[in-house]
Amino acid sequence: MTTKKCHSTPKKFVKNFLDQKMQKYFFGSCARNLKRDFFAPKRWLRDFSMAPTETLVNRNHFLQGMNVLEAIGNTPLVTVTIGGQTLWTKLEFLNPSGSIKDRMAAFMIEDAEKRGLLNTGGTIIENSSGNTGAALAMIAAVRGYKCIITMPDKMSDEKQNLMKGYGARVIVTPTDVPPDSPESYYSVAKRLVKETQNSFYPDQYNNPKNSEAHYCSTGPEIWYQTNGTIDVLVAGIGTGGTISGTGKYLKERNPKVKVIGVDPEGSVFYDYFRYGKLITPHVYKIEGIGQDHLVNALDFNILDDIIQITDKEAFLTGRQLAQQGIFAGGSSGAVVSAALKVSKHHKGKKIIVILPDSGNRYLSKMYNDEWMKKNRFL
Numbered sequence: 001m002t003t004k005k006c007h008s009t010p011k012k013f014v015k016n017f018l019d020q021k022m023q024k025y026f027f028g029s030c031a032r033n034l035k036r037d038f039f040a041p042k043r044w045l046r047d048f049s050m051a052p053t054e055t056l057v058n059r060n061h062f063l064q065g066m067n068v069l070e071a072i073g074n075t076p077l078v079t080v081t082i083g084g085q086t087l088w089t090k091l092e093f094l095n096p097s098g099s100i101k102d103r104m105a106a107f108m109i110e111d112a113e114k115r116g117l118l119n120t121g122g123t124i125i126e127n128s129s130g131n132t133g134a135a136l137a138m139i140a141a142v143r144g145y146k147c148i149i150t151m152p153d154k155m156s157d158e159k160q161n162l163m164k165g166y167g168a169r170v171i172v173t174p175t176d177v178p179p180d181s182p183e184s185y186y187s188v189a190k191r192l193v194k195e196t197q198n199s200f201y202p203d204q205y206n207n208p209k210n211s212e213a214h215y216c217s218t219g220p221e222i223w224y225q226t227n228g229t230i231d232v233l234v235a236g237i238g239t240g241g242t243i244s245g246t247g248k249y250l251k252e253r254n255p256k257v258k259v260i261g262v263d264p265e266g267s268v269f270y271d272y273f274r275y276g277k278l279i280t281p282h283v284y285k286i287e288g289i290g291q292d293h294l295v296n297a298l299d300f301n302i303l304d305d306i307i308q309i310t311d312k313e314a315f316l317t318g319r320q321l322a323q324q325g326i327f328a329g330g331s332s333g334a335v336v337s338a339a340l341k342v343s344k345h346h347k348g349k350k351i352i353v354i355l356p357d358s359g360n361r362y363l364s365k366m367y368n369d370e371w372m373k374k375n376r377f378l
């Protein structure tokens with residue numbers, strides 16, 4: 001494995017490589033969000049000095065002695081070739097709790113602490129398809145809070161057990177009910193917040209810190225890891241935080257960057273974006289992306305297009321990705337599948353794909369032949 005290491009100090013790196021806007025970003029409002037125990041800015045910058053050719057070996061070297069929450073972000077960007085098409089994949093499953101959600105969970109909790117919304121002995125309560133729940137449960141374990149997560153019953157057992165492993169209480173609710181039903185995972189979380197003293201509801205679907213986390217970290221990382229040569233960003237839409245924040249940052253740096261969202265068949269985003277029509281949603285198997293209603297964290301103005309992907313396309317492409325050594329989840333299969341379609345119209349362009357979580361979370365589902373056959377995906 002070849003590694004190229006930049007030996008310049010963080011200060012020199014900033015002086016040499018970051019333009020004025022980026023310096024403003026690092027030392028301005030975003031830097032204020034990255035201080036204290038969550039992300040130590042100096043260490044973060046030191047890691048950045050390795051971009052764009054950093055390796056896991058180098059990362060681990062620099063992470064020695066750090067709080068686990070400081071290991072959030074700065075994930076590798078690696079190439080993979082599928083069907084003759086090369087894509088640049090951002091390995092978000094290498095975040096400490098195993099998904100991209102660590103970034104926004106850390107931002108939301110730090111903000112709540114600063115604003116006095118979350119206090120010692122407090123309880124974090126959130127509705128989650130699993131990954132945000134795991135990220136919040138990890139942060140709660142480190143910071144000494146209690147954590148309750150409500151989760152729809154279609155989500156994998158692996159995710160449920162992961163949250164329990166971090167010490168969270170998990171409440172499983174029916175998937176196939178409307179969002180305003182008292183049984184939905186949103187309503188149950190909101191009710192528990194009302195009933196629990198000293199509790200905090202991060203509200204990932206409406207909290208501006210969700211997309212800000214990506215504006216402040218995922219976007220800049222991709223920009224510097226590609227030396228500003230990114231042409232197209234392809235990412236799934238769950239809450240919309242990833243694509244809105246990352247896309248906003250990249251478009252500010254270069255308005256020509258195309259931002260393409262990925263939505264599962266059955267979710268409402270695709271038809272709303274393309275035809276202004278709010279469809280009646282139906283249940284689909286891909287976890288983490290798509291919604292049965294519109295959400296505030298998604299900024300449609302950032303999107304150039306949305307591609308719709310079926311469960312089968314997502315899972316089969318995810319399995320193909322594993323054959324190339326990248327063991328990712330179903331939403332990653334969906335974005336890669338979409339990126340391959342996009343590449344036909346963007347020949348020779350550098351396409352960056354965000355892979356939110358690991359295949360380890362779906363061993364009993366998309367990586368289980370019996371489950372795949374039972375659901376007619378094989």
Ligand SMILES: Cc1ncc(COP(=O)(O)O)c(C=O)c1O
Binds near residue numbers: 130132240241329
């Ligand atoms: C597996 C997976 N992929 C993609 C996403 C989408 O990210 P975002 O909520 O930022 O749109 C999520 C969100 O929960 C997820 O869990």
